[in-house]
Amino acid sequence: METPHYVAARVQRALAEDERTTELGIRVDVRGEEVYLRGQVSCDERRHQIENVAREAAPGLRLHNEITLVEVREPGEEEHL
Amino acid sequence: MRELRIAAVADIHLGEDLRGHYRKKIEGIERRADVLLVGGDLTRHGTIPEGRVVAEELSGLPIPVVAVLGNHDYHSDRNQEIIDLLRDAGIIVLDDEGAVVSIDGVRLGVAGGKGFGGGFAGKCASEFGEPETKAFVRHTKEIAERWRRALKDLDADHKIVLSHYSPVKDTLMGEPPEIYPFLGSYMLAEAADAEGADLFIHGHAHAGTEKGVTPGGIRVRNVALPVIKHAYTVYCLNGDHC
Numbered sequence: 394m395e396t397p398h399y400v401a402a403r404v405q406r407a408l409a410e411d412e413r414t415t416e417l418g419i420r421v422d423v424r425g426e427e428v429y430l431r432g433q434v435s436c437d438e439r440r441h442q443i444e445n446v447a448r449e450a451a452p453g454l455r456l457h458n459e460i461t462l463v464e465v466r467e468p469g470e471e472e473h474l
Numbered sequence: 475m476r477e478l479r480i481a482a483v484a485d486i487h488l489g490e491d492l493r494g495h496y497r498k499k500i501e502g503i504e505r506r507a508d509v510l511l512v513g514g515d516l517t518r519h520g521t522i523p524e525g526r527v528v529a530e531e532l533s534g535l536p537i538p539v540v541a542v543l544g545n546h547d548y549h550s551d552r553n554q555e556i557i558d559l560l561r562d563a564g565i566i567v568l569d570d571e572g573a574v575v576s577i578d579g580v581r582l583g584v585a586g587g588k589g590f591g592g593g594f595a596g597k598c599a600s601e602f603g604e605p606e607t608k609a610f611v612r613h614t615k616e617i618a619e620r621w622r623r624a625l626k627d628l629d630a631d632h633k634i635v636l637s638h639y640s641p642v643k644d645t646l647m648g649e650p651p652e653i654y655p656f657l658g659s660y661m662l663a664e665a666a667d668a669e670g671a672d673l674f675i676h677g678h679a680h681a682g683t684e685k686g687v688t689p690g691g692i693r694v695r696n697v698a699l700p701v702i703k704h705a706y707t708v709y710c711l712n713g714d715h716c
């Protein structure tokens with residue numbers, strides 16, 4: 394089995410460099426056969442793209458897409474400086 | 475003097491899949507703020523079509539919009555063209571320079587640009603060794619020097635630094651410490667502290683925290699969209715009353 398550490402590094406690089414994702418802010422953790430993706434993105438389509446790219450970079454491993462959608466809310470209270 | 479309401483956001487990372495979405499969230503911004511500052515990573519890949527989406531989303535607002543680019547906006551080597559098309563759309567784009575906008579007679583000076591990394595005092599890269607390392611550090615040093623001069627030359631009642639990269643570690647909390655040198659540089663803070671400013675706005679650190687302060691006491695705010703979780707945040711600079 395490939396060392397989890399290097400799998401995580403490869404997935405992370407794929408997410409950053411693949412044109413479909415160019416996502417730098419996703420945390421990739423590999424434990425045994427399990428790959429965990431964590432972070433926040435702004436739409437569901439991107440969430441799925443990230444999963445696809447990660448799957449290609451880590452074939453045969455079980456992927457857990459724990460990425461959350463960040464909902465852009467209307468502006469809240471202002472801060473007085 | 476009248477209070478200034480500064481709306482700020484960064485890392486909107488627009489693409490054609492998000493066309494129209496962000497615009498909807500900023501409709502009516504003129505009732506809440508006097509100016510909108512956008513701290514880079516406007517696009518995902520820095521392509522021209524993405525740049526056009528940004529121009530559409532941010533142009534034609536009733537308040538001035540001041541923006542800088544981020545590292546993502548450089549990815550396709552079309553950064554200069556993106557700057558040009560944003561400027562053609564009426565957006566003020568700072569590329570290591572300053573600009574003054576007048577709001578009911580109050581002059582707000584904004585200086586800055588993309589910025590760059592290098593790390594923070596005690597744990598930073600230095601201009602030593604391989605040419606690649608030296609070039610990395612020198613790039614930040616030159617940017618910081620241009621910002622210092624731009625700040626100095628601003629003739630304004632209030633001054634804000636607008637950057638993509640962070641000037642301090644405070645607002646990176648939540649990011650893995652190993653990547654801090656790629657998230658910002660103390661040299662950016664040093665430039666601001668040397669000339670003085672009311673506020674330092676940045677983005678880039680999606681997993682960071684909103685609030686920090688430079689060693690010289692300038693308030694720092696990380697307004698990356700995943701951090702503030704709102705279309706923008708409004709900061710009020712002291713007037714006589716609120």
Ligand SMILES: [Fe+2]
Nearest residue numbers: 485515678680
């Ligand atoms: Fe970003």
Ligand SMILES: [Fe+2]
Nearest residue numbers: 515544545678
């Ligand atoms: Fe960035």
